[in-house]
Amino acid sequence: MTYQSILVINTMHIGDLLLITPALRTLRTNFPDAKISLLTDLALADLVRENPCIDECLTIDKHGREKSLGALVRFIRRLRSRHFDLVINLHRNERCSAITAFCGARERIGYAQPGFGMFYTKTYPNLAMDDTPKELATKHQVTVHLEMLQQALGLKTIDDRGLEMTIPAAAEQEAARLWQQMVEETAHAVAKNPRADGHETSAPRPVIAFNIGASWATKRWIDTYFAACADQLIEGGYAVAFFGGPTDVPIVEKCLAQMKEKQSPHCHIFTGKVSLAVLAGLFARCALMLTTDSGPMHIGVSQNVPVVTMFGASPVPTFYPYDARAILYKTPEPCHPCGIHDCPKQGADHMACMKNIPVQKVMEGVHELLEKYKGQAARELPRENADVKGSHRCRIVEL
Template identity: 50%
Template sequence: MYQNILVINLMQIGDLMLTTPVLGALRQAYPQAQLTLLADTRWRELVEENPHLDACLFMDKKGADKGLAKLWQFIHKVRALKFDLVINLHRNERASAVAAFSGAKYIVGYSKPLFSLLFDKTMQNPSIAHHIGWGPGGVFPPHHYVPGWEHQVHAHLNVLRKFLGIEPEDDGLEMALSEENQQTADKLWQEHFTEEDKVIAFNIGASWETKRWPDNYFAKCADKLLEQGYKIAFFGGPMDLTIVQKCISQMQYKDSEALHIFTGKVSLAVLAGLLRRCCLFLTTDSGPMHIGVAMNLPVITMFGASPVPGFYPYDGRSVLLKSPEKCHPCGIHQCPRTGAENLACMKNIPMAAVMHFAEELLAKFQGQPAYKLPPHKGDYQCRVIDLSKGEF
């Protein structure tokens, strides 16, 4: 029986959110253990209130803990905590090094080569894409791109099955808020909306250009929903301000009092507190998409470059529109196609399809806010609309 457990995921918002089912499963399997999570300090609000955790460690990868010498100092800090089980849930060099040199009695999960020699058990992460061979000169596009074939949550839970011999319960994505952050979100909501308002959230930014649905499509959807009496709330981080402003400039109702802009103005925790009061989320494949799922908010998302099996919204009520382009999924951050064919994967996801499913979900759930919707444990396979097969 393990008494002191460390789970590692030092990646981005979405990756960290997709780790949360593991925390609940470990708490159920080892109720008396000290359970700690190591994450990037930028995303501490996502996990620091998680009810399954006893402690968090945060690494400032881009600041105080940057560089090889600082990494080694951080590893010494981890070693001093004398973990008897370390589970690494992302195969990158930094996380692999922390796990490998943690001094734990049992080290399992994903690992880069060489570091894996110090793990007790490793496995391939079947949710992550692989590039086999490269184009001329070793540049993109890859000769052969193999997308992940299993959802990241399932892959992580299989680590527990395979290496710990437990049958983990899957409670889906989770995010808890501090009382202070919830109160901040509630106050902000009251300043912008009434209790009767039906608010649809928009997140139009994404880390890759190839994950972004055209901003003029979002603009037209926002106009149509405003015409139907809904309120619109734009979210996103400071890096999304320019594209949000461009999107809104193309709207017919850009000066409407029913249009509210929170882009760059709220923390991740306050974002979560606001999303739980919305009734639908139109979003790209992004970190906020997974936060919306954790807040019980039905999602409509569009996947162009992104592989569907590994990262679809983990919610059976949500809808994913899959690009009809033959090059989907490419996993490329910038589209190599030129002219009218540039970003065709996203351009060819029609606005009419997004509006059809938006109106379907709004009718189904009667525009209720996410926090009033019933739980749906075990129902995590979203509805995938394959536009290449004429499913719309």
């Protein structure tokens, strides 16, 4: 079957959107002459706007002008005028399901909420998420997307090169400006107050990105643990930079309050100050990322950053950082993965999945990757085995 126009839909979260990028590349490889459009949330568009595998990025302002049911109906009517040959829904929620069901495309396939599937040409279960019990979900979300496309469209080639994000030019320029400003301010501060610890040189220190926030409390490692890691890294000759969105500001402030080195010129704060696209540009200049399971973790992977992460409530097989260089720590708690936003347990059992991941073990992984990649900025590192099937599985360390 050939298609002249294909629409892919995913309007959900940062990580969900980046996890469809191997599917976009696979579609482009198999349908090189088709016009491929991607529909996503307006707030996330910069993550995919410059993706070389799509011809256009369409947006829906789901928290603004297209939030109401009436606005959604009008939006669908506008889509119907495009007369797409094929629409593929890659997120199983009501909005995406409704758009797919009623967009008027010749073929409508993918994941669907109950009730909408009867208006699809063919529906498929999302075996990484809603349609599979957590204990049976053993495939990564990327793999599930690709296998669904292969089954639905009879694809000859799976072109999986990992997560991809091309940074818009303006965002790259802003990231470069902010990074240079950070370097100059650090050099000035060090010149005024040199330390006698043997770590100060004329060259900037490698920077470790800290992403300590997450949408769920049960995805966050303990703030005192992050503080200890930051102190050890600064004392060991590295710099640290805290990232995250506006909602992460109080989380970062609480962590900073527990650091001995919070006043160091090598402790930098970008939390709540930059857009997602600029965030990606800053990540690309870091040597490593210490992170929770979160959207920024997947942005870091897309920018080739070596990652060390800790998983609590999240199902590891389906959402691990999609990179073979990454190291993931977890504990064998009987309730893992709970998928609960706030831990209901009390006392020593409260957040045991995170409490029982010690700083010492995590720092072993951090130092291993820093030594292996010599503290180079992520954008200077080659992508390892990017086109080798199965090369994107991270190392999982169960404590």
